[in-house]
Amino acid sequence: MKQPYDHSFHAFIQGIILVGFAMLMLHLILTGNIVYYIAPMMMPFIYFALVVFFLLGIIQVFRSTTKTDHDHHECACEHDHHIKGPSWVKTIIYSIFILPIVLGFALPDRSLDSSVAANRGIQLGGGGNASSSATDNSINETDQNNNGSTSRAEAFLEDPEGYMENLTTQSGEEEHYQFEDIYDEGWFDDYYAELYEELMNNTVIEVTEDNYLDVMTVLDLYLDDFIGKEMEIVGFAYRETDFHSNQIVAARFAMTCCTADASVYGTMIESEESNRFDEDTWIYARGTIKKDHYNDQPIPVLVDAHIQEVEEPDSPYVYPSF
Amino acid sequence: MKSSQGKIIGKDLLGLGLLLLFLILFLFSDRVSTSDYAEALPSAWINVNTIFLSIVLEAIPFILLGVFASALIQLYVSEETIKRFLPKNAWVSLVPAAMLGAILPLCECAIVPVVRRLIKKGMPLHVGIVFLVAAPILNPVVFASTYYAFRTNQTILYTRMGLAFVLAIIIGAILYSIFKSRPNQLRSQINVSLANHHVHLDGGEDLKQVKKASALTQLRNTLYHAVDEFFMMGKYLILGAFIAALFQTFLDRSLLEAIGGNEYSSTFVMMVFAYLLSLCSEADAFVASSFGSSFTDASLVAFLVYGPMLDLKNTFMLFAFFKVRFVLIFMVTVTLCVFTAVILLSGWIL
Numbered sequence: 265m266k267q268p269y270d271h272s273f274h275a276f277i278q279g280i281i282l283v284g285f286a287m288l289m290l291h292l293i294l295t296g297n298i299v300y301y302i303a304p305m306m307m308p309f310i311y312f313a314l315v316v317f318f319l320l321g322i323i324q325v326f327r328s329t330t331k332t333d334h335d336h337h338e339c340a341c342e343h344d345h346h347i348k349g350p351s352w353v354k355t356i357i358y359s360i361f362i363l364p365i366v367l368g369f370a371l372p373d374r375s376l377d378s379s380v381a382a383n384r385g386i387q388l389g390g391g392g393n394a395s396s397s398a399t400d401n402s403i404n405e406t407d408q409n410n411n412g413s414t415s416r417a418e419a420f421l422e423d424p425e426g427y428m429e430n431l432t433t434q435s436g437e438e439e440h441y442q443f444e445d446i447y448d449e450g451w452f453d454d455y456y457a458e459l460y461e462e463l464m465n466n467t468v469i470e471v472t473e474d475n476y477l478d479v480m481t482v483l484d485l486y487l488d489d490f491i492g493k494e495m496e497i498v499g500f501a502y503r504e505t506d507f508h509s510n511q512i513v514a515a516r517f518a519m520t521c522c523t524a525d526a527s528v529y530g531t532m533i534e535s536e537e538s539n540r541f542d543e544d545t546w547i548y549a550r551g552t553i554k555k556d557h558y559n560d561q562p563i564p565v566l567v568d569a570h571i572q573e574v575e576e577p578d579s580p581y582v583y584p585s586f
Numbered sequence: 587m588k589s590s591q592g593k594i595i596g597k598d599l600l601g602l603g604l605l606l607l608f609l610i611l612f613l614f615s616d617r618v619s620t621s622d623y624a625e626a627l628p629s630a631w632i633n634v635n636t637i638f639l640s641i642v643l644e645a646i647p648f649i650l651l652g653v654f655a656s657a658l659i660q661l662y663v664s665e666e667t668i669k670r671f672l673p674k675n676a677w678v679s680l681v682p683a684a685m686l687g688a689i690l691p692l693c694e695c696a697i698v699p700v701v702r703r704l705i706k707k708g709m710p711l712h713v714g715i716v717f718l719v720a721a722p723i724l725n726p727v728v729f730a731s732t733y734y735a736f737r738t739n740q741t742i743l744y745t746r747m748g749l750a751f752v753l754a755i756i757i758g759a760i761l762y763s764i765f766k767s768r769p770n771q772l773r774s775q776i777n778v779s780l781a782n783h784h785v786h787l788d789g790g791e792d793l794k795q796v797k798k799a800s801a802l803t804q805l806r807n808t809l810y811h812a813v814d815e816f817f818m819m820g821k822y823l824i825l826g827a828f829i830a831a832l833f834q835t836f837l838d839r840s841l842l843e844a845i846g847g848n849e850y851s852s853t854f855v856m857m858v859f860a861y862l863l864s865l866c867s868e869a870d871a872f873v874a875s876s877f878g879s880s881f882t883d884a885s886l887v888a889f890l891v892y893g894p895m896l897d898l899k900n901t902f903m904l905f906a907f908f909k910v911r912f913v914l915i916f917m918v919t920v921t922l923c924v925f926t927a928v929i930l931l932s933g934w935i936l
Contacts, residue, residue, distance in 0.1 A: 276601045278817055284608040289643070291612055301640040309647035316650055320813050327810065360821045362604070364642050369611035371627070371635045372619040380633050383838050387876060520731070520869035522644035523637050524834055527876040584734070584872070 272328040277358060279324030284365040286317035297373035299579050303519045375580035376517055378502045378543045381528040386502065386515060388532055388563040389484045456482050460489075468550075469495040471531075476582040477518055480529055483564050487555055495566060496550040497531050498574060501541045512538040512571070514549050519581045526581065532558065535569040548574045630835055638831035641899070644866065645695045645823055649816065652696030656703040657811035661804060665708040676710060676766070680758045683713045684751050687720030693867050694722035694894050695823070695903075699815055702772065702907045711769045716758035719920065722867040722894035723750035732890065735871035742874075742883055745931065746890045753891065753923050760919050771912040822906045826899030830864035833898070837862065843880050853928050856885040857921070860893030867894035884932035892924045 289310060292298040302310055460482050463469050469490070471479050483490055499514030507513075515530035517523070533549045541547055551569030555562060611618065618624065673679045692700060697718055705714040722728070724747060736742045765771060842855045856877070865873055870893050874886045881889075896917060904913045 270597070273597045273601075276598070277604065278813060280601050280605045280608070282813070282816075283605070285646070287608055287612045291615055292643075295616075298643075300636060301643050306644060306647075310643065313647040313650055320809060320816075323806075323809055324813055357821055360824050361817070364639060364824055365608065366611065367635055368639050369608075369615045370618045370624065371632065372624050374629075374632050374636060376633055376636060377629055379630060380835065383835070385839055385843075385876075518872075520872050521866050522869075523640035524644075524830065524863065525865050525869040525873050527873060 272330075275324050275328035279321045279326075279328060281358065281361045281365070282317045282321030282324060284321075284362070286314055286321060288365050288368045289314040289317070291369065292373070295373075296578070299581065300373045300375050301522060303521055303581075303583050305583065306521055375576070376523055376526060378500065378515070381502050381515055381517070381530075382504075384526075384528050386504070386513065386528045386530045388513070388530055388558055389561050456485065460486060464489070467494065469493060469553075471495065471497040473577060473579050473582055474585065476516060477529070477584055480531075483553075487553075487562060487564055490553050490564070491555055493553050494550065495531075495553055496548065497566070498546065498548050498577060499530060500576075500580075501543050501545050501547050502528075502530060503543060508534075510534050510536060510538050512541060512547075514547055517581045519583055523581075529582075532556070532563060532565045533569045533571065534565055534567045535571055537569070537571045541571065541573065546574050546576045547571050634831045634835045637834045638828050641827040641830060641864065642824055645827065645899070646820075648693050648695040648866075649699070649819055649823060650812070652692065652699045653812045653815040653819065654808075655692075655696065656699040656815060657808045659700065659703045659707060660811055661808055663707060668704065668707055668709050672709070672713065676712065676762055677759065679710065679713050680716055680755045680762075683716035683758065684720045684724070684754045687717050687754065688724035688751070690721055691725040691727050692721045693725075693727075694897070694900050695866070697721050698900060698903045698907065699819055705772060710762075711765055711771055712758045712762035715761050715916065716754045719757055719895040720750060720754035723747070723891065724754075728867050728871075728894070731868050732871040735875040739878075739883065742886055742890070745883075745887045749887065749891050749924075749927055749931070750895075753895075753927055757895075757919055757923050760923070761916065764915060764919075765912070771909050773907060773909060818906060819903055822902035823899060826864060826902040830862065830898045833862040849882060849884060849932050850929065852881050852885040853888045853925060853932070856881060856889040857892045857925065860889045861897050863893070864897040864899040865893060870894070882932070884928050887931070888924060888928040891928070892920070895924070896920050 289298075292301065293310070293314070298307070298310065456478070459475070459478055463479065463482060469479065497514050499516050502513040502515040503511070504513075512533050512535070513530035514533060515528055517526040518529055519526040531549075533551060535549070535551065549566055549569045549571045551566030554565045554567045556565040557563065673682065701714045701718045704717070705711060709717075729743070729747065732743045732746055733740070839859075842859065845851055845855060859877075860870070863870075863873070870890060874889050877886060877889070901913070901917070904916070908916070
């Protein structure tokens with residue numbers, strides 16, 4: 265004999281699972297550990313999901329108390345929503361939903377480490393395609409058309425968060441960037457030209473969480489101009505198997521949406537102090553920029569560097585700044 | 587009588603126990619996650635966990651948007667509306683479907699429930715498929731991110747967009763010619779006509795019922811639909827995310843790069859990458875650009891076109907909604923189309 269489908273029970277369990285998801289998100293947001301999973305740019309969507317899950321969870325628990333729910337429900341399409349199969353199948357299905365919630369609470373929140381970096385391959389230059397075709401861009405050329413549209417870059421530099429927020433609210437929920445940006449061809453060169461000026465005027469190039477990827481790109485585009493300048497950088501220690509004993513990389517994961525798309529950037533450091541640091545310890549390094557080659561790619565190297573161990577930064581990942 | 591009452595109490599206890607478990611975890615999470623047993627876990631598994639949760643958390647809001655869109659379509663878009671807007675000719679209707687995909691900014695997580703609902707509402711299968719493969723690529727957000735990731739190599743951007751448009755139509759046409767005599771490829775088709783009876787407005791009883799339904803009831807039904815659909819799709823998303831996280835952690839990319847030597851094998855390898863990594867189409871361009879130094883432009887385009895059309899996590903969701911045979915034929919078609927197109931193009935523009 266077949267058991268009737270127990271609506272109220274399923275609605276009840278589903279409601280609690282939804283509340284569980286909401287609690288997990290709330291927990292990650294409150295502890296700040298959400299940075300290990302989601303890029304700040306995607307946070308509005310997480311807040312959205314948090315609120316919706318709480319509401320749906322509560323509604324679902326209420327739905328479970330109305331026994332006659334199904335008869336009232338004038339929409340007959342519901343049958344295919346039933347979770348089918350014998351009770352062990354249902355148990356497995358609900359376990360699938362409970363699993364990420366329990367894992368999220370019970371396992372430590374940590375950033376990806378050097379074993380993932382080794383798997384994904386590290387970029388020691390400014391990154392993939394930028395180096396090959398853009399190196400012939402002369403800075404003077406881009407300087408000349410530097411007059412017009414710098415306001416966007418300025419707005420961003422002054423208040424990055426506000427700028428991003430504006431973008432999000434202006435362009436609706438699904439879009440993170442304004443569509444017109446795409447057609448604003450000169451913007452990139454202007455933006456990087458400005459950063460180039462700024463970096464050249466500073467005695468020491470400070471690489472921070474906020475400017476990480478941009479500095480890497482500028483350094484890659486105009487490496488020759490930066491030879492001999494001092495630079496300081498923070499990253500986790502990483503080594504390739506073919507490194508010399510005085511070589512080490514200060515690496516960062518760059519994340520666009522989530523850790524699945526995180527790629528690894530790093531700056532090669534040459535120093536006698538290198539071998540004192542284990543992989544995955546967070547290091548601060550300060551040294552002089554030199555141009556060198558690794559796997560036939562031109563890369564910047566920090567030579568005569570001073571290295572010291574530091575605390576893991578609040579935001580272990582770096583993010584694209586547009 | 588007694589036993590059934592006992593059962594109800596037991597079930598209630600089960601739910602309450604679950605709630606209690608969540609509450610305890612919520613309150614004492616710090617203590618649990620820093621305890622010895624958690625610290626003793628191999629770091630590789632912590633990485634799996636991080637990537638797994640990351641994909642799940644990132645995809646959930648988009649799944650929610652997708653199921654809400656689907657629930658709204660269920661309640662407010664009638665079969666007649668869809669019929670009116672689609673050209674009568676099956677072949678002609680492929681083109682506006684691809685263009686519709688270009689307007690709506692839906693990613694590959696959100697598109698599956700929407701397409702399923704549209705097909706249930708009477709949109710022809712092949713048109714839905716065009717929509718399914720076109721929308722995740724041909725959308726403004728993906729355009730922008732590809733532009734940023736490949737700003738020094740805009741050929742990739744335009745090839746990606748162009749190829750997605752053309753291939754979506756070709757894939758739709760192929761599937762139409764295969765399945766035109768058997769358009770019912772959704773699972774549990776029995777309810778299709780029933781499903782729409784409250785918007786049909788043909789039976790007198792229904793008409794009265796619909797008129798009586800207040801705005802509150804409508805809202806309630808929308809939310810119920812959304813929850814039901816979330817639980818239908820969610821399990822496949824979570825499974826897909828877990829397997830993708832395993833591949834993300836344990837698959838050594840240099841191994842695959844080593845066999846990616848010539849045009850054929852590198853295109854193939856990049857398609858395997860795209861499938862296994864299960865990236866969001868909004869972010870995959872950045873990953874592709876990180877492969878830039880070791881792979882040809884053609885294989886990068888293959889990565890960027892194939893991934894959003896078909897990947898591990900959305901395969902699971904497709905199996906949830908469509909018949910097995912159909913999903914398999916769909917996968918083979920998409921794979922062959924993308925591969926052939928990229929190989930052909932590689933001799934020409936790329």
